Amino acid sequence: MVIDIDKSKLQKKNKPRKKWKIFLLTLLIFVAVIIFLYIKSGYLSVTYDLFKITGNKIQRTKVEQTIHYKYDNSNKFINILLLGSDTDQKFNPNSILTQTIMIVSVNPYQKKIYMISIPRDFWIKIPGYTQNGGYSKFDTASEIGGIALTRQLVEQYFGIKIDYYAWIGLKGFIKLIDTFGGVNVVPTHPVLDWSYPNDLTGNPNLLYSSINLYISGAPQYMTGSRALEYVRSRHGDLMGDFGRSKRQQQVLRILKDKLDNPSTISEIPSLFNNLSSIVRTDMTIPEVLSLAKIALALKNTKIQSIILSPPDYSSIGNAGYPIQSVVFPNWQKINSLFLKLYGN
């Protein structure tokens, strides 16, 4: 009898301990599984960071909704508008000057990739711009109407539908390159710039100051900061913006080559974590992942790089008041080019 009582007491005492043991064990297993899954796939981090970068939809303007896209084949391409901006500190956050305007078109069926740089000094009519009879440089569009107006004008002038945009700032570019471990570059020539913007020091007094820049012409490893100097410098080139467009396309292609390496996928969590506050796109998570898969599938596809530069697609001249150096598009030749690229 006594034994029974003791037993029941013991049972009563042991029950909660066992439950806690089970609880702790479950918790430990759960945590271990989560950590294992996280390390193995990086999925959680990717998802979280992608949410911050992606899906930043910008409503299409009324004009955009009525545009007739000229080229039949253009809907077989995924057209992405790449925008690179000047130092954010220099501008109102909603009207940043775009120094780089580029269309990247990918056709997964016909295995074609185009990279087309639009000169920011293209002299075009911009809706809402009141001076110079409504004419200004292309980069004015982002200043007065943001990404929506820039996208609208690209669609209107070039006759193709822009499916997505991706915007990156200067610091974003540096972080992007650094996250990829830097880039190994064969420079197009030694870069010598006597007036390179010194606007990333964080010191507002230096925002409009400049430095001397020299980059050797020898093949070299570049960190993010060095790569930015390489693609941003324009005074050391005969044609300024066109020269740097060439260098920008070169570095983008090096980055694409890096993405072609499946091992880079493991670095995506870190990549997106680094870029979450400085890169914006309207692509959704599934769209980003689909595009990454397409890029991997088109690993060996040759990229056709085009700069709409003089003398083939434009000419340099002066226009406006006060008078400024601008680039006049040769629409006849540009239209022929786009017909060749996106027509049937």
Add this chain to the structure above:
Amino acid sequence: METNMDFNNRNNIKNMSNKNTKKGKKILGYGVFLILIVFIAYILLKYGTIIESILNPKNIGFSISKNVTLSNQYNLNGRLYFVKNNNMWYITGNTTHKVTNTNNVSDIGISKNGKQVTYVSFHTNYSDLRQMNINGTNNTQLTDWQSQYIQNEAWSATPAYEPNGNYIAYDTNIRKLITGIPRAGLGVWMFKNGTTFPSYSSQIYNETELTIPTRYTGGDADVTWPNNNFLLYTYYIYYTGIAQPDSQIMLYDFNTNQSYPVTPVTSEAMEPRLSPNEKYLAFTERKGNNSNYLYVMKFDLNSILNNTEQSSFSNYKNTLQLISNGINAQPTWSPNGKNIAFIKLNGNSFDIAAKSIQNKKGKLKFGNLTYITTNSEIDSTSKMYWLEK
């Protein structure tokens, strides 16, 4: 007296309160469990990358290795000097030696007798030339380009000694101070070895300008001085387009004070290095979007000076391909001319590689590619020098 009913009621209440306590504990337990899960999930999401990098360190971002690692596949005869992390090193046999610890060495130029080094010390806005003994001692500043006005600050690059050691040639954009036009690129200048220049004005008036660069190209580059009578350099000019300049190898002749093309203007050739017997020229050529291949061609000084080379470029047309993939830079001949070392991108690291060269009845045959270093991140913008022991 306590009745049975009272006792039962009390027991019931006790049981009920026990049940409630158990339920409460259960709910509390689940609550704590849920809060813990949410907390862990939050921590993983917020700081996941940091946790991951601690638990699973990978090559995210860039880290520069501090050491030079030898592949142990190559026993180097002589001494091979190079730059890494802004310090000068050399390899001999199968050992490495770090010569300097000043962290300011780039673009080394070593005298033919192997006793002196002139190098470039880079700063924000300008670079200076410095000189030291081959063992790193007696470090002296040759030029001082620091100024309170950045328009008065200039760049120096790729110094090279005259073979007899009397003069040093190098690239610089000091022409901008003579013309007042800031956009002048780097041109080839020379000065007497042993001279120091305390100010830019003293430098301008005591140096000789050998070449005038094409504007907006960045200028001339890669000066080497293999023979007292001539030097070689890379010349940039806009020829086939305006989005990027073309490059070619040029020879500056001290007898006529003129430059002569060694390769065609469209060749995209650069980094000329003449073999010790002066019969062959090793160089690199830019290919495609981002490649640089390594070549060897016959070198005939007479045909270059008589412009017959210019009219046909027959030697260039018969160029032999040494390496036809990836990124290669800074070729250098072994003292006996039987090997070429060069810097090659190997994965993500620039490493030193070599190939043997055999001359069989006038025909060159190349051996297999061998890496001398691995994962050593060598400075691919600085020349290498292969000296005898």
